[in-house]
Amino acid sequence: MNKKAVAWLYEQLPELVARGVLPAEAAERIRGYYGPLPQGLGRWTLLTVFGFVGAVLLGLGIILILGHNWDRLDHVTRLLISLGQLLIAQAAAAFALVRRRDSRAWTEGTAAFLALSVGACIALVGQTYHLVDDFKNFLLVWMLLSLPLVYLLAAEGVAGMYLLGVVVWLASVQQLGTVKYAAWGLMALVLPYYARLLKADRYGNPAVVMSWLLLLCFYGCFALTGDKQLWRISYALLFCATYFAGLLWFAGTGKGWKKPCQVVGTAGAVALAFGLSFKSAWLLRQPLTVSREEVIAVLGLIVLAAGLGVLLAKRPAPRPGLIAALPVAVGAGYVLQAADKSGVYAAVVMSLYLLAVSVGVIRKGVRENRLGLLNAGMLMLAALIMLRFFDFSYSFVARGVAFIVVGAAFLVVNAAMSRRKDGGAK
Amino acid sequence: MTKKSVVVGLFAVLAAIQIAAPLYMAWRWEDILQTGVSYKWRTAPVDPYDALRGRYIDLQFMDARGPAAPGENFKYGQTVYASLGADAASFARITAVSAAKPAGGDYVEARAGYYTAATGLWTVLLPFKRFYMREDLAPLAEKAYQRTAGKDAVVTVRIKGGLGVIEQLYIGDKAIDEYLREQQLAQ
Numbered sequence: 103m104n105k106k107a108v109a110w111l112y113e114q115l116p117e118l119v120a121r122g123v124l125p126a127e128a129a130e131r132i133r134g135y136y137g138p139l140p141q142g143l144g145r146w147t148l149l150t151v152f153g154f155v156g157a158v159l160l161g162l163g164i165i166l167i168l169g170h171n172w173d174r175l176d177h178v179t180r181l182l183i184s185l186g187q188l189l190i191a192q193a194a195a196a197f198a199l200v201r202r203r204d205s206r207a208w209t210e211g212t213a214a215f216l217a218l219s220v221g222a223c224i225a226l227v228g229q230t231y232h233l234v235d236d237f238k239n240f241l242l243v244w245m246l247l248s249l250p251l252v253y254l255l256a257a258e259g260v261a262g263m264y265l266l267g268v269v270v271w272l273a274s275v276q277q278l279g280t281v282k283y284a285a286w287g288l289m290a291l292v293l294p295y296y297a298r299l300l301k302a303d304r305y306g307n308p309a310v311v312m313s314w315l316l317l318l319c320f321y322g323c324f325a326l327t328g329d330k331q332l333w334r335i336s337y338a339l340l341f342c343a344t345y346f347a348g349l350l351w352f353a354g355t356g357k358g359w360k361k362p363c364q365v366v367g368t369a370g371a372v373a374l375a376f377g378l379s380f381k382s383a384w385l386l387r388q389p390l391t392v393s394r395e396e397v398i399a400v401l402g403l404i405v406l407a408a409g410l411g412v413l414l415a416k417r418p419a420p421r422p423g424l425i426a427a428l429p430v431a432v433g434a435g436y437v438l439q440a441a442d443k444s445g446v447y448a449a450v451v452m453s454l455y456l457l458a459v460s461v462g463v464i465r466k467g468v469r470e471n472r473l474g475l476l477n478a479g480m481l482m483l484a485a486l487i488m489l490r491f492f493d494f495s496y497s498f499v500a501r502g503v504a505f506i507v508v509g510a511a512f513l514v515v516n517a518a519m520s521r522r523k524d525g526g527a528k
Numbered sequence: 529m530t531k532k533s534v535v536v537g538l539f540a541v542l543a544a545i546q547i548a549a550p551l552y553m554a555w556r557w558e559d560i561l562q563t564g565v566s567y568k569w570r571t572a573p574v575d576p577y578d579a580l581r582g583r584y585i586d587l588q589f590m591d592a593r594g595p596a597a598p599g600e601n602f603k604y605g606q607t608v609y610a611s612l613g614a615d616a617a618s619f620a621r622i623t624a625v626s627a628a629k630p631a632g633g634d635y636v637e638a639r640a641g642y643y644t645a646a647t648g649l650w651t652v653l654l655p656f657k658r659f660y661m662r663e664d665l666a667p668l669a670e671k672a673y674q675r676t677a678g679k680d681a682v683v684t685v686r687i688k689g690g691l692g693v694i695e696q697l698y699i700g701d702k703a704i705d706e707y708l709r710e711q712q713l714a715q
Contacts, residue, residue: 130530169663181554185547192543199539203532216546223550229660231557232584232694247549250542254535277605 108136112204137302153211154259161191161218168226177230184226191219199255213257217248238274241267245288252295258308261292262315269322276326285323292316305354313352313362317344321366329396334378338432339403341370345425346410350417371428372459372482378435379452379486381495384445404429423466424459431455446496456486457508560693564686565634567612567620571683571697584660585669585697587683593641593649594622602627602640602650610652611635612687620685625650629690637690656685656692661704668708669697 115132118124164187175183195212202208221244227233228240245267252261272285296316299309324340345367352361359365377383407429414422435448442448460483467476490501570590594610602608606627612634613623629635641651661669684695697704 126532127530130532134531177554177558181550184550188546188550192546196536196539196543199536220546223546224553227550227553227557229584230554231561232656232658232660233557243549247542247546250538254539254542 109204111136115204116201149207150210153207154214157211157215158218158259161215161222165218165222165225168222169229180226180230184223188216188219188223191216195251195255209255210257210259213251213255214259214263217244217251217257217260217263220244220247238271238278241271241274245271249291252292256295258299258312261295261312264292265289265315265319269319269326272323272326282327285327289316289319289323304352305360310360310362317362317366321370328399329393331390331392332396332400334374334383335429335432335436336400336403337370337374338429339400339407341367341374342425342429343367343403343407343410345371346407346414346422349414349422350410368425371425372456375428375431375452375456375459376485376489378432379449379456379489380493381445381449384435384439384448386439386443424455424462427455427458453486453490456482460486556691557693560688560691561686561695564688564693566695567614567634567685567687567692568618569620569683569685571681584658585666587657587659587694587697589654589657591619591621592654593644593647593651594625595648596643596650597624597626600626602643604640604642605653606640608638608640608650608652609635609690610638610654619682622652625652634687635690636687636692654692656694659683659694659697659704665705665708668711669699669704 111132115124115129119126119129168184191212195216198205198208198212224240224244233240245264248260248267249264251257252264268285268288271288272282275281292312296309296312299306299312303309321340330336344363348361348363348365348367352363354360411422411426431451435451438447438451439445460479463479463482464476465479467473467479487505490496490504493501496504569587569592571587596602602625608625608627609629610622611624611626611630613621615621624630625640636654638655639653641653643650680698680700682698684698685692686695699707702710
């Protein structure tokens with residue numbers, strides 16, 4: 103499909119219909135035949151971003167002005183003002199829907215403005231009647247009244263606002279027992295839209311941005327729901343599964359930021375491993391009391407990560423690398439911690455794991471001649487060395503011996519490799 | 529019907545719901561304000577900030593405590609119903625706190641606070657504790673209250689069907705905005 107030609111045709115359609123050249127049904131059939139335009143960089147233009155940002159600023163400005171509290175105005179006037187600004191926002195969105203449906207700047211901008219206007223309108227009612235305990239309900243009503251805009255106007259910005267709202271709502275209902283689990287259902291409400299974006303072009307900017315937003319919301323929901331007595335292994339499995347999912351379904355040859363699953367999985371795994379390489383991260387202040395639900399959740403994560411791993415193993419490339427070993431290393435840490443409560447052995451295992459990952463990354467960088475990868479490996483190794491050098495939870499002698507042993511191992515390997523290389527040259 | 533007209537139709541439905549939601553909320557609270565029973569509470573106002581709805585005064589009620597209904601015990605934060613009455617000076621008083629809705633009389637849906645063994649009373653976290661004010665007046669209101677040494681800040685609340693809406697905040701016998709304007713004129 104020639105994207106530019108279809109884009110041009112779509113621009114012409116409203117005028118052709120207006121002038122009676124083409125019946126509206128025919129225009130619809132043309133749209134149905136070609137489908138939505140692939141939304142690559144061409145569509146996600148500066149214009150759209152500016153339109154969205156401008157609309158958001160406008161909406162936030164209205165919220166602030168209404169927040170001033172115009173105490174001389176009576177209740178009816180206040181209500182009329184808030185409904186008036188809502189009606190204007192609706193009219194703008196309706197115009198975009200009917201006349202500017204193919205302009206991303208229009209649909210994104212007006213949808214964001216309308217979503218914020220809905221919030222401003224409900225907030226003003228709350229202000230007028232001095233409502234208090236309604237923040238979570240206010241947020242929920244606001245989000246649910248904005249969500250349909252994601253589908254009707256294909257408004258990705260509103261989808262982002264919605265997902266952010268879900269996480270904030272979840273944070274606000276922490277005290278309310280099982281209500282918080284509804285956040286998963288709320289998050290799932292944007293999945294059909296996400297599926298539509300993936301179907302259109304999974305490496306297009308809209309799908310990539312939505313992947314990032316969903317991942318962040320997913321991790322927010324994961325962090326804020328359920329017991330976390332076994333948080334070390336839970337996060338290790340989840341980062342691992344995220345990374346696997348990225349390799350399975352988003353392995354295209356795009357830039358790093360176009361692979362959110364790989365970035366989040368890798369960065370999360372490395373950060374977790376660094377955190378767990380400290381003795382204090384393994385110390386238990388009180389005995390573990392793991393609920394049955396948490397055990398089931400962890401078992402579910404094991405099945406998920408293992409299932410994705412099996413799927414990945416059936417593919418020829420790429421290989422998951424040492425990230426896959428993280429849950430094994432953390433699991434070993436738990437076993438060792440059972441034997442030694444101080445957490446020394448578990449922390450040492452994590453340091454060795456990080457050492458292996460750093461060396462693996464450096465090796466890969468050299469083999470594939472990728473300077474970025476080489477630098478990342480060197481940086482990890484440097485960070486590991488610095489952290490352990492200044493880690494005062496080990497004695498000077500222990501650290502000194504460990505550094506000498508590892509340093510000597512590096513030199514021996516280096517000597518062996520250069521000898522082999524020389525041998526090869528001869 | 530074309531796909532476009534379905535989308536436009538759905539948008540019209542959504543727009544109607546978006547308008548109806550705040551209208552319903554306003555109607556519900558306005559109804560309480562117009563037809564609810566008025567109660568006076570002694571209160572202590574302080575001045576926080578809400579980025580979405582503006583500046584408000586946080587009201588801390590003096591007499592928001594009462595005895596549990598016979599045989600009842602509560603968890604902190606649990607939903608409870610506070611039955612209301614009035615004392616000799618016609619200030620609101622919580623006559624009983626129960627987990628079930630009272631069969632008759634005025635009551636307000638609230639959350640359980642702490643139990644104090646010395647008095648045998650439960651504190652009740654009332655749902656109306658914010659009074660939104662113009663951003664420049666809210667801090668002045670708190671200062672005005674501090675000047676009166678916390679003796680005569682009173683808030684009137686309309687109660688109906690377990691819900692309550694704040695009607696007005698008084699310092700002495702004057703509504704807060706009137707009081708503040710007089711103070712500003714006097715300076």
